[in-house]
Amino acid sequence: MSTVWTQWKHITKIDPDKAMRNGDSYDGIADTGTDAIIVGGTINVTKARVQLILDTLSSTEIPIFVEPTYLPSSSHTEGLAGYLLPIVLNADETLWITRAHHECVRSSRSCRVDACS
Numbered sequence: 001m002s003t004v005w006t007q008w009k010h011i012t013k014i015d016p017d018k019a020m021r022n023g024d025s026y027d028g029i030a031d032t033g034t035d036a037i038i039v040g041g042t043i044n045v046t047k048a049r050v051q052l053i054l055d056t057l058s059s060t061e062i063p064i065f066v067e068p069t070y071l072p073s074s075s076h077t078e079g080l081a082g083y084l085l086p087i088v089l090n091a092d093e094t095l096w097i098t099r100a101h102h103e104c105v106r107s108s109r110s111c112r113v114d115a116c117s
Contacts, residue, residue, distance in 0.1 A: 008035035015041035016049035026056040038084055040067025054079060068101065 012034040014026065018041070029037065037060075039053050050066065057064055063081035088096040 005036070010034050011036045011038060013038040013040065014053055016046070016053060017041045017044040026053055027060075030057060030060040030062050034062065036063045036065065036081070038065050038067060040084075040086075 012029050058079050065084045085101045
């Protein structure tokens with residue numbers, strides 16, 4: 001799946017720690033016209049919660065990215081377009097500026113880094 005992020009107009013972020021509102025569904029999000037979906041959050045991001053979302057969205061043609069708060073094992077990355085690594089430039093700790101990202105890439109064989117131009 002080729003991802004042309006320069007043409008995106010709208011991205012939806014799904015936080016696995018947040019409950020869906022009544023009547024909403026992950027499939028419904030994919031049908032809104034969003035150009036990409038990011039799965040990630042800050043706290044309580046577990047393998048089970050992320051996998052539920054990835055499984056639900058597995059049939060969509062929309063690119064799906066995961067933030068490194070949860071790094072799927074290589075068997076769970078088949079439907080992913082990749083990883084998006086947020087950088088918090090105003091963080092008090094270097095962990096959130098670059099160190100967490102370095103650890104994500106260092107600790108995973110399935111994580112590849114492509115330069116964006």
